[in-house]
Amino acid sequence: MKFTSVSLFIISCSNLVFGSPFTRKMFQKPHSIKRDNDTSPGSMLKLSSDADFHFEILRVLSVAPYQGADIGEVLVAANQIVPGDFESFYAAFNDLANIVHDYAKAIDSEKYPVSARNALFREATYYRSADFFLHGNWSDPRIDSLWEKQLTAFDSAIALLPTPGERITLQGDGFEIPAIFFGNGLPGPRPTLLMCNGYDGSQEEMYHAVGEAALQRGINVITFEGPGQPTVRRQQGLGFIPEWEKVVSPIIDYASSRRDVDASKIGLWGESFAGYLAPRVAAFDHRLAAVIAFDGLYSFGQAIFDQFGPEMTALYQSGNEEEFNSIILSMLADPATPTTIRWAIEQGLWSFKAASPFEWATEVEKYTLDGIVQDITTPVFVAAAQEEMFFAGQAELLAEKLGDLATYHLFESIDGAGEHCSLGASVLSSQVILDWFQDVIPS
CATH class of the missing domain: 1.20.1440.110 (acylaminoacyl peptidase)
Structure with missing residues (x-):
């Protein structure tokens, strides 16, 4: 298939990234409030005319x-x-x-x-x-x-901090895992949440996103990073790996060894791309009491190819590496390419440490729960955002595949929580999800 310009790809991607949100509800929402006069999904004041800049400024404010x-x-x-x-x-x-x-x-x-x-x-x-x-x-x-x-x-x-955070380094399978233990100073073994960011975020961000909210509720927190994430990518030169259980199982070992951690009440919070990574861990390590997929993601590979659009997906599947790379690189050089697309590709190449767009696409194909979702036995909170701009429909698919193990919750725009990972509504999202965690862990 011959492409004479990149415009078709840009239009296809833009429609998929910025198009109508997928809002179908598949499970009863916990803590829901009915509004008799709801006629609109609501809208948020835009902080920039550039959609991705709006999102990232909101991310800082959040x-x-x-x-x-x-x-x-x-x-x-x-x-x-x-x-x-x-x-x-x-x-x-x-x-x-x-x-x-x-x-x-x-x-x-x-x-x-x-x-x-x-x-x-x-x-x-x-x-x-x-x-x-x-x-x-x-x-x-x-x-x-x-x-x-x-x-x-x-x-x-x-x-x-009143109870200072503890930097620790754990040994993974051929790599080191930087982590931070945040205790709450309360006596006795406590419930503990392991917290992992996603495609571009750091463990330090996780402290502010939800870590402090957990500590306020008497829950210990362990943040961490694995290959592909900011500190490991910089200090160890490692891109993402599909086998995220190799990152998390050593952390569960460590947490279980601490006297201030109740080993029967360890949960795993996965943010953004880690909304895929966290459920994957649960398919291989059954010691977790609960998993939070915020937002839910069943197939990262499918989500990326959906944004490529059918023409570029077909070109990739044809194996025409040279032309695929040429088109993507031309897009990156074109100032008319939307920021969301340009950034997603640049960050993908960097975080996966991929030498070319074709190599990156080959890697992301591996990130799917097909063939392993049936091995998950842990309750999973599956969050969805009404105006999801990156992984539309993925949370619903994950919840459907998990069946009765899933608690699905749609965060809505009318509450200011409709952005990806409910950015701007961290107090609300923490309330809903941490209440669920406290309810679902063993009493």
């Missing part, structure tokens, strides 16, 4: 309830960002991070530990955000320098 950002300073930074301009996104958040770094440095952490901690947390968030759109050029030194700054700030912050 960690504000749990000390990861301050709303006003983020909105000031956002006003400096030019839609579609990756460098302007970097500059706005790097400048803000530097300003907050100076604030934090001026605080006497012994006299004002809470003030210092919160400033350091914000600093780390903003350095992470400055890095977000830089991965198209693997040799960009800012990819490492920004990460070192965010790690330094975050580590200084968690040392100031």
